[in-house]
Amino acid sequence: MPDVAVVGSGPNGLSAAAVMARAGLSVEVFEAAPKIGGGTRTIELMRPGYFHDVCSAVHPMAVASPFFRAFELPRRVELVTPEISFGSPLDGGRAALAYRSLDRTASELGQDGPAYRRLMEPLVRHIDAVMDFTQNQLLRIPRNPLVAAVYGLRTMEQGTGLWNARFRDELAPALLSGVAAHAISHLPSLAASGAGLMLGALGHAGGWPIPRGGSASIAEALADDIRAHGGAIHTDTPIDRLEQLPAARATLLDVAPAGLLGMAGHSLPAHYRRALERFRYGNGSCKVDFILSGPVPWQAAGLSDAGTVHVGGTRAELARSENEVSAGRHPERPYVLVAQPSRFDAGRAPEGRHILWTYCHVPSGSTKDMTSHVVAQLERFAPGFRDLVVESHAITAAELADYNRNYIGGDFSAGVMDVRGLVQKPVVSPVPWRTPLLGVYLCSSSTPPGPGVTGMPGLHAAKYALKDIFKLPVPDLGLS
Template sequence: MPDVAVVGSGPNGLAAAAVMARAGLSVEIHEAAGTIGGGTRTIELMQPGHLHDICSAVHPMALASPFFRDFELERRIDLVVPELGFGSPLDGGRAALGYHSLDRTVEGLGRDGAAYRRLLGPLVGRIDGVMELTQHQLLRVPRAPVAAALFGLRTFEQGSPLWNVRFREQLAPALLSGVAAHAVSQLPSLAAAGAGLMLTALAHAQGWPIPRGGSAAIAAALVTDIQAHGGVIRTGEPIDSLEQLGGARATLLDVAPRGLLDIAGDQLPGKYRRSLDSYRYGNGSCKVDYILSGPVPWAAPKLADAGTVHVGGTREELARSENEVSAGRHPERPYVLVAQPSRFDSGRAPAGRHILWAYCHVPAGSTRDMGEAVTAQLERFAPGFRDLVVETHVTTAAGLASYNRNYVGGDFSAGIMDVRGLLQRPVISPVPWRTPIPGVYLCSSSTPPGPGVTGMPGFFAAKYALKDIFGLKVPALGIS
C-alpha cells in the first residue's frame, strides 16, 4: 500500500500529491475520468487542431499563488501575459481597458482615472499583503495588517450601496464590476467585491497569464514533478468508498463535500455529516465554446488585444444580470466572461482560425442552452461576430455537473461565494482541511482559500497531513 492516496487530479489534488511525493512518501492518485486535470483540461472539443480549455482558461493566480511560486511554475511552463489583461465593452464602440500598467489604465478612464488609482493603487503596492490575506483562512490574525485594513475598507465600499460614491462616469465602474462578477454572486456584495479587488490588483501588479498550449500545461507540469518523485497516477478509476483505498496512511480527497459524504458515509460523525449535508453550493454556468474564421470584430478595436473581456455593458446592466441569476432567473442579456487564448497562442488553432472561450451565469442545475443569448451579447459589442462562427459547443450547467462531480449544479466554485460561504468551507474550524476521520483530509476548492487554480487547498491539506501523520515538514518545491 502507498503511504498516501489522493482522490481527484484537479489542480488541488495534484498540488497535494506533489507536496507529499516531494516529502519522500509513496503516492497514488486516483482519477475517475480518463484524463487528469480536473479544471485544467485542454482538448480538441469540436475539430482537430482546435484546442479548447474545458474549464479555466486564464490564470490570474498562476504567478501569485504561494504554492505556484514555491513550485516555480513560471519556470516549468510558458505563460503569456497580455499587456491588456481585461476590458469591458460599452455601447457606442466604447470600452474600459485594464492594462498591466496601472498608469496606462488610469489614463483611459477619463474623469474617474484618479479615483480608480486611489482605490487600486494602495492594493497594487501591497499586493503581497493582499495575497497573504486572501490565500489563507479568513478567521485568523493577518500578517500584513495595513494591507488587510486597506483591502477590507475597499471591499466594504465596493460591496455595498456606496460602490458608486467615488465615480462620476461609466468606464471605471464597468471595469471593476466585470471582474467582481467572476464570483457568481449578487452585485454589489462583499464576496464579489473582495474577489474583484484582489483579481484587479493582481492584473496591475503582475498581469493575468495564459498558459501556452492551454490549461492542461499546468496539470502536465505537476504530473511530471509527481512522477519524477515516484508518484503513480491511475485514471479511469472512480473511488466510491474509503475501503477501495486499502491501507494508505493518509488520504487526501479533492472532492466536494457531497463527494466526501458519498465516499466516507457512516464513518463520519453525525454532526460533521450534517454540516456537509447542509453545505451550500452556488449558481452555475453555461459554457459556450466557439471556432471562428477570424478574430472577434470588437466595435472597440483595442479589445482585440485583451486576454479577457467582460461582456454585459454598464455596471448597472452587469448587476441586473447577476442579480437575476441570484433570484433564480435566466437573464435575457447575460454577463458573459470571454477569453481569447488563440490571440496570444497561435498553436491553439490552425492558421486563419481562432477559438473563443465564453460562459455566462445561470441558476444552479439549469438545463437551458444559453448559446444564442451569449452569441447575441457578443454580436451586440462585436457586429459581424455571427458571420465568423464556424462551430459552437454548448455545455449547460447540468452538463458541467455531469462532467465533474465536484461541480454540483454546475457550480465550478464548489461552494457559494458569500461571506458565510467563505468562512464555512466546508465547516468553521481552525483546520478545515482535516476531517474527523484520522488520516483523511479534504483538499478541494470547498476548503480555504476557495476557488481558483491556486493549488492552495491541496497545499494546506498536505501540510497538515505531513505534520499529523508523518511528523514531517513541507519540503522544498522548486526546481533543483
C-alpha cells in the first residue's frame, strides 16, 4: 500500500504528489481522464497537427508562484515570453498594450501613463512580496505588511467606484479592467481588482509566458518528477468513494467540495458537510477554439505581438458585459479572453496556419454556444477575421462541467471569486486544506490561494500532511 494517495492530476494534485514523493514517501496518483493535466491539457482538438490547450494557455502565475519557483519550472519547460504580455483593443484602431517594461507601457498610455505607473510601480518592484501575500492563506500576518497594505489600498481603489479617479482617458482603465475580468466577477469588485492588479504586475515584472508545446508540458514536467522519485500515476481510474483508494496513511484530493461530498459525505461531521453543501460556485465560460488560415488581422498595431488580448472595448463596456453575466444573462457583446499561442510557438499548427484560443463568460450551467458572439467581437476589432476561420470548436459551460468534475456549472475557478469566497475556501479556518477526516486533505483550487496554475494548493496541503501524519519537513523541490 502507498504512503500517499492523490486523487486528481491537475497542477495542484501533481504538485502535492511531487512534494510527497520528494519527501521519500510512496505515492500513487489516480486520474479519471485518459490523460493527466486537468486544467493543463493540450490535445489535437479538431485536426491532426493542431495542438490546442483545453483550459489554461498562458502562465504568468506558474513562473512566479513560490511552488513553481522552487520547482525551477523554466529549467524543465521551455517558455516563450512575449514582449507584450497583454493588450486591450478599443474602437477606432486604438489599443492599450502592457509591455514587460512598465516604463514603455506608461509612455504609450498618453495622459494616463504617469498615473498608471504610480499605480503599478510599487507592486512590480515588490512582486515577490505581492505573490507571497496572495499565494498563502489570507488569515495570517503578512511577511511584508507594508507591501500588503499598499496592495490592499490599490485593490480597494480599483475595486470600488473610485476606480476611475486617477484616470482621464480610456486606455489605462481598459487595460486594467481586461485583466480584472479574469476573475469572472462583478466589476468593479475587490476580488476582481486584487486578481487583476496581481496579474498586471506579473505582466511587467516577468511577463506572461507560453509553454512551448502547450500547457501539457507543465503537467508532464510534474509527472516526470513524481515518477523519478518513485511515484506512480494511474489514468482512466475514476474515484467515486474514498473506499476505492488503497489504504494510504494520507489522502490528498484535488477535487471541488462537491467531489469530497460525493466521496465521503457519509463519514463527514454534520457541520463540515453543511459547510461544503453551502460552498458557492461562480459563473461559467464558453470556450471557443479556432483554426485560422493566417494570423488575426488586428486593426490596432501591436496586438499581433501580444500573447493575450482582452477583447471587449472600454472599461464601461467590459463592466457591462461582466455584470450581465453576474445577473444571469448572456451578454450580446461579451468580454472575450484571447490567446495567440501559435504566434510564439510555430509547432502548435502547420506552416502558414494558426490556432486561436478564446473563451467568454456565461451564466453557470449555460448550454449556449457563444461562437457567433465571439466571432462578432473579434471581427469588430480585427476586420476580416471571419474570412480566416477554417474551423471552430465550442465547449459550453455545461460541457466544461462534463469535461472536468471540478468545473461545477462550467466554473473553472472552482469557487465564486468574491471577498467571502476568498476567505471561505471551502471553510473559514487557519488550515482549510485539512478536513475532519484523519489523513484526508483538500488540495484543489477550492482551497487557498484559489485558481490559477500555481501548484500552491497542492503545496499547502502536502505541507500539512507531512507535518500531521509523517512528522516530516517540506523537501527541496529544485532539480537534483
